[in-house]
Amino acid sequence: xxxxxxxxxxxxxxxxxxxxxxxxxxxxxxxxxxxxxxxxxxxxxxxxxxxxxxxxxxxxxxxxxxxxxxxxxxxxxxxxxxxxxxxxxxxxxxxxxxxxxxxxxxxxxxxxxxxxxxxxxxxxxxxxxxxxxxxxxxxxxxxxxxxxxxxxxxxxxxxxxxxxxxxxxxxxxxxxxxxxxxxxxxxxxxxxxxxxxxxxxxxxxxxxxxxxxxxxxxxxxxxxxxxxxx
Numbered sequence: 001x002x003x004x005x006x007x008x009x010x011x012x013x014x015x016x017x018x019x020x021x022x023x024x025x026x027x028x029x030x031x032x033x034x035x036x037x038x039x040x041x042x043x044x045x046x047x048x049x050x051x052x053x054x055x056x057x058x059x060x061x062x063x064x065x066x067x068x069x070x071x072x073x074x075x076x077x078x079x080x081x082x083x084x085x086x087x088x089x090x091x092x093x094x095x096x097x098x099x100x101x102x103x104x105x106x107x108x109x110x111x112x113x114x115x116x117x118x119x120x121x122x123x124x125x126x127x128x129x130x131x132x133x134x135x136x137x138x139x140x141x142x143x144x145x146x147x148x149x150x151x152x153x154x155x156x157x158x159x160x161x162x163x164x165x166x167x168x169x170x171x172x173x174x175x176x177x178x179x180x181x182x183x184x185x186x187x188x189x190x191x192x193x194x195x196x197x198x199x200x201x202x203x204x205x206x207x208x209x210x211x212x213x214x215x216x217x218x219x220x221x222x223x224x225x226x227x228x229x230x
Contacts, residue, residue, distance in 0.1 A: 003032040003094065004077030004146075008067035012085035013044040015187060020052040022088055030094045035075060037067040064138070065155035065163035072146070072154055081143045082164075086187035087112075089141050093182070097143045100178050106148040107171055108178030109140040117188035118196040131179050133172070134207055138164040139186045148175065161220040162210045193228040202226035 005023060009016060016036075023034055034054040038046060039062030049056050057074060059067050072080055079101055083089060090096070090110060100108060111128040114121045127135045142164060152170055155163045168177065190199055206223040 001031055001033055001077045002098070003027065003030055003079050003081060004072075004075030005032060005034045005081045005083060006037065006068055006071035006075060007035070007083050007085055008037050008039065008064045008071070009041060009045050009049075009085050010039040010062045011041045011043045011045060013041075013048055015086040016045055017048050017051075019083070019085055019088060020049065020054065023083075024052060026089070026091065027094060030098075032094070033075065033077060035071045037071040039063065039067055063157065063160055065157045065159050068163070069154040069157060072149060075146065078146055079143055080146050080149055081141065082138070083141045084138055086189060087139050087141060088185040090180075090182035090184060093141075096180055096182060100180075101143070101145065105145075105178045106175045107142065107144040108180060109136060109142050109168075110180045111183045112137070112140045112186050113183040114186050114188050117191045120196050121188070121191075125183070128183075129179065129181075131177055133165065133169055136165060136168055136177075139184060141184050142168075144171075159216045161216060161223060162206065165207075165210055190227070190230045193230045198227060 007019070020034065034052070035057060036049045036054055037057045037059060039059050046056060055074070057070060059070055068082055079097060081097065097108070111125065113125040128140060148171070152167065156166050159166050171177070202223050205226060206219050209219045209222060
C-alpha cells in the first residue's frame with residue numbers, strides 16, 4: 001500500500017460525499033486506502049462514507065489529534081495524507097506527492113484557496129506560498145512519510161486545537177516542509193456566519209496563544225468565544 005488518506009469527521013454530511021467522490025477519481029491508478037475516523041457524528045456522515053467503500057473507524061471523543069493518530073495507527077500506507085472533510089485537494093495530488101516523496105521529502109502541504117467568500121480571502125491564499133509556520137493550517141492538507149510521523153509520535157493529543165501547527169513545528173526542527181505550488185480548495189463555511197475581520201482576529205489570537213505556550217483548552221475556548229457557530 002502506498003497511500004493512506006486519513007479524514008477526521010464530525011457531522012460532515014454536507015461535504016464528505018464530494019470529497020470521497022473526488023478522491024476515488026484521483027486514486028484509480030494509485031494503491032490507496034481511505035480511512036474515515038469519526039468522532040461521534042449524529043448526522044448521515046457514516047452512511048455517506050459507507051457508500052464509497054472506505055474504512056470507517058470511530059473514536060470515543062471528537063478531537064482531530066486523537067482521530068488522526070488513530071487512523072495513522074490503522075493505516076498501512078507508506079505515505080499518510082491528512083485531509084479535512086470540507087477541503088478538496090488539487091487535481092493530480094497523488095503524482096505531486098509521489099514525486100517529492102521519491103526525492104526524499106518527508107512531509108509537505110499545498111497552498112490553499114477558498115471556494116468563494118470575501119475578496120480579502122485572496123490575501124490569505126497568497127501567503128500560503130511561504131514556508132512560515134503562521135502561514136500553515138490543516139486546510140492545506142498534509143502528507144507525511146509514515147516513518148517520519150511515527151518517529152515524532154504523531155500528533156500531540158493534548159492539543160484540542162492547533163494540532164497541525166504543533167506537529168509542523170516539531171517536524172520543521174528536523175526536516176524542511178515542502179510547500180507545493182498547487183492549491184487546495186477550502187469551504188468558506190466559517191465566513192457564512194462570521195465576517196472576514198472576526199475570523200482574522202480569532203485566528204491571530206489563537207496563533208498568538210499557541211506561540212506563547214498557552215494551554216490548548218484555553219486556546220480552543222478563546223477561539224470559539226470569538227466566533228459564531230459555523
